[in-house]
Amino acid sequence: MGVIESQLSDVAERVATEAAELVRDARVAIQDGTPLRVGTKSTDTDVVTAVDHEAERLVRTRLAELRPGEQVLGEEQGGAHGAGVTWVVDPIDGTVNFVYGYPWFAVSLAAQVDGVSVAGAVVEPVSGRCWKAVRGGGATLDGRPLSVSAPPRLDLTLVGTGFAYRAERRGRQAETAAKLLGQVRDIRRSGSAALDLCAVAAGWIDAYYEHGLSPWDWAAGALIAAEAGAVVSTPGTDPVAGADFTCAAAPSIAVPLREALIECGAARI
Numbered sequence: 067m068g069v070i071e072s073q074l075s076d077v078a079e080r081v082a083t084e085a086a087e088l089v090r091d092a093r094v095a096i097q098d099g100t101p102l103r104v105g106t107k108s109t110d111t112d113v114v115t116a117v118d119h120e121a122e123r124l125v126r127t128r129l130a131e132l133r134p135g136e137q138v139l140g141e142e143q144g145g146a147h148g149a150g151v152t153w154v155v156d157p158i159d160g161t162v163n164f165v166y167g168y169p170w171f172a173v174s175l176a177a178q179v180d181g182v183s184v185a186g187a188v189v190e191p192v193s194g195r196c197w198k199a200v201r202g203g204g205a206t207l208d209g210r211p212l213s214v215s216a217p218p219r220l221d222l223t224l225v226g227t228g229f230a231y232r233a234e235r236r237g238r239q240a241e242t243a244a245k246l247l248g249q250v251r252d253i254r255r256s257g258s259a260a261l262d263l264c265a266v267a268a269g270w271i272d273a274y275y276e277h278g279l280s281p282w283d284w285a286a287g288a289l290i291a292a293e294a295g296a297v298v299s300t301p302g303t304d305p306v307a308g309a310d311f312t313c314a315a316a317p318s319i320a321v322p323l324r325e326a327l328i329e330c331g332a333a334r335i
Contacts, residue, residue: 074151074177074185075200078286081128082175082187083196085121089158089173090191092117097167104165112231113161118142121157121173129153141282152178156282159188160258169193174260176285186286188260197264197290205267205293212294215269217251220322226254226262226274238335239277245330250323259312263287266314267294273315273323277308277335284312296320307332 096102103116122142129138137148140155153175158164160171169192176186188197197212199205205212217223227243229236247253254271256262260283262274267290274291284300292298297320301310307328315323 071184071200071203075187075198075203077129077132078153078175078177078185078187079189079196079198081125081132082173082189084128085125085157085173085175086189086191086194088121088124089117089164089171090194092120093164093167093191102165109231109233111162113165114142115158115161115165117164118157118161122155125153125155125157125173125175139281141280147178147181150179154178154183154281154285156260156285159260159283160256163257168257170256170258170261172258172261174282174286176289178281178285181281183285183289186289188264188286188290190261197267197287199267199286199290199293201289201293203293205290207264207268212267212290213269214266214291214295214316215272216316216318217272218318220249220319220326221251223250223272223316223319223323224252224254225250225323226256226265226271228255228257228259228262228276228279230278235278235335238331242327242330242332242335246326249326249330259283260287263291263314266296266316267291269316272319273313275311275313275315275323275327275332277312277332278310279312288312288314308335 137152139145156174163171172190176183184201291314296314299313
């Protein structure tokens, strides 16, 4: 871990925390009766709120102040990777959970160089927990070092996953998950890719996989999982398991899980 990566990590934590405070305050206001403006994107179930947009605007404003001239790629306002550092932000990862009041959502912010995450933070507005990692410097939860689990066998593995918004793809994902279910301890579906990746880092689940994630979904969480010791694949790195396959798994079961997923039809999702 170098000085620059450490500085980027501090900025990621600072800005993500500020955005999480905005989201938390908005959630309290909604609970007190303030109407929530909700729109849709790719489908009627793919929602976006005014709070998503407000949080991303805050992130972009603060990054322009703290890291002027660097590119930002965000879920709501777009952007692209540029030369040098690009910041990748999901202002609310788990927006459906946020809309329902289910407290498993987070602000995710990562610094990438050439598409590779070098620093990142995932901050939960409700609990205030801060997940953080620096490439080569390990991962932490509220300052405490993280380490993945070590399940001895695939059938004792607790697996997290997620599903697409489009019904036809959800059906194929459900078929794969149903086949996998008989080979593992159980499957969890929380609704936040970033936090599922963090959960692997903490050993709260043994593995997580999903197809169809965008960079802002995994940019910070995948780094946190990898720095905690997980075997990580991001979209484009394991085409045999699917062109847009993302997976983070404890090393002890990473190979048999991948083999099982391919056997269960992951590449056809």
